[in-house]
Amino acid sequence: MIRVEKQPEPRPPGFDFDNRVRQPGLSALAELTGQSPTVTRPGPRIQQRASRVEDLTHDDLRDYPYWTRALDAMHDAYRGICAYSCFYMEPLCGPTVDHFVALSRTGAPQAYEWDNYRLACSLMNAAKNQFPDVLDPFFIQDGWFTLNLATFQVEAAEGLEEPLKQQVDATITRLGLASRDVSNTHRTWFEAYWRPQVPSQPLPLWFLERRAPFLVREMRRQGRIRPEDAAILR
Template identity: 65%
Template sequence: MIRVAKQPEPTSPGFDFDRQVRQPGLSALAELTGKPQTLRRRGRKIKQRAARLEDLSSDDLRDYPYWTRALEALHKAYGGICAYACFYIEPLCGPTVDHFVAIISTQLQDAYEWGNYRLACSLMNSRKREFPDVLAPFLIEDGWFVLNLGTFKVEPAPGLSTETATRVQATIDRLGLDSREYRNMCRRYFEGYLSPPDPKRPIPLWSLERDAPFLARELRRQNRLRPEDTTPDGEASRPTG
């Protein structure tokens, strides 16, 4: 994992999050608790299921998943990178909206708040679920997680405090960042970059940085970039123009 920079809530003309997600969600919550709808909409009236918000369940909200409307905007805002696996998610391959603070453990209004969303591949989202032991991508520090380029397992960085190392390891265990699937994906990107099938057509570093930023950072940190991608002082070269 690497630190994820929180992106601002999208507004029109691109995508009006407030109109498309927040307001319909708040209106649904009102109707579910027997209050008048706060937003005019088509379709049947939503039946009351509880007298108070705190008596509603997450299953009640899943019948009104307005957060899915924000998926394309979320994918665009975060460059398609899974907040946990740190690889690009093709739109056809299961990007999902992760409620970082799970619906079942927070105020239900947060189900319709941009600030509670993380872009996650379906596997990472299913592993994280409502468990609270996964570190927040917005709050971790770069360098807490490192990649062993011999085994392709993610590990806590040496030198962390005992508390931080324990929390990093708990996140690795929960998300399966040392699993066979994750290691194989890292290895495929690694070998594709360092040993391309056609040496005359290598994968450019910028492509690796775009699609696998955690791996690219670890290659740079461990001085494993191709010679042509480094400057004489050993630093990664940057594209010009």
Template identity: 70%
Template sequence: MIPVEKQPEPRPPGFDFDGKVRSPGRSALAELTGQEPTIRRRGPRIRQRADRIEDLDPEVLRKYAYWTRALEALHDAYRGICAYSCFYIEPVTGPTVDHFVAITRTELAQAYEWDNYRLASSLMNACKREFPEVLDPFLVQDGWFELDMDTPEVKPAASLSPETLQRVEATIRRLKLNSRDCRSARRRYFDLYWQPKASSRPIPLWFLEEQAPFLAREMRRQGRVRPEDLEAPANPAT
């Protein structure tokens, strides 16, 4: 993992997050708890399921999954990079909205808040679920996670405090960042860079920075890049 910079909530004319996600979500929560809807919409009233938001079964919200409307905007805002695996997620292969604060009885209102969303591959989202030990990508600091280029496995930096070390290790385990699939993906990108199918057309480092930024950062840090890529970032515009 590498630090992820929080991106601002999208607004019109690009995407109306408040109108498409937050407002209908809050209105649904109001109706589910027997209150008047907070927006006008077509269709019958939503049946009351509880007296308080805290008493609602979180599964009820799956019927009102307005957060999925923000998926394209989320993918664009974070350049398609999974906040956990640090690989680009092709739109056809399963990007998902991860609620960092999971949808639980005490946090249902967070289901419709942009700041609670992290772009995640379906695999990473399934691994994380509601488990609290996973570090927030918005709070991860540069250098906490390193890569053994020979294995290639993710490992904690040696200089971490005991508390941070424990959390980094727990995150690696919970997300299965050293699973066969994750290691194979890193190896594939590494080999594409060093062993291109056409030697006259080597893969540029900027391609890795766009597709696998954690791997590219570690390759540069450890001097595992071609001489022309040692000095400055290959793609300063990103």
């Protein structure tokens, strides 16, 4: 993982997050807790499910997933990079909106708030689920997570003090960042860079960074980039 810079809430003319997501979401929360709707919408009145917003669950909000309307805007804002695996996701290949404060963990009040959203592939979103032991990509520091370029497994950086090391290890375990699938994806991109199918047409480092920024950061740190790319950096 690498630090993800939080992007500002999208506004018109690009995407009207407030009117498309927040306001209909807040109105649904109001109705679900027995209050009057705050925006006009077609269809029958939403039945009350709880007396307080804090008591609503993910199942209560399942029929009102207005956050999905923001997915395209999130994909653009975060350049299509999964906040957890750090790989690019094609729009057709499973990008999702992760509620960092999970809806199953008293997160209903933040269900329709941009700041609670992280762009995540479906695999990472499912692994994170409602568990609270995953570090927030918005608040981690670069260098806490490293990549072993022999095994291609994500590891905690050497020298981290407790309890930070424990938190990094817990995040790696919870998300499966050292799993075969994640490691093989790192390996595939690394080998595409170092062993191009057509030797006269090497994979540009800028393209690799667009697809796997954590991998490239670790390749640079460990001196594993081609001399011509290192010369460009200087």
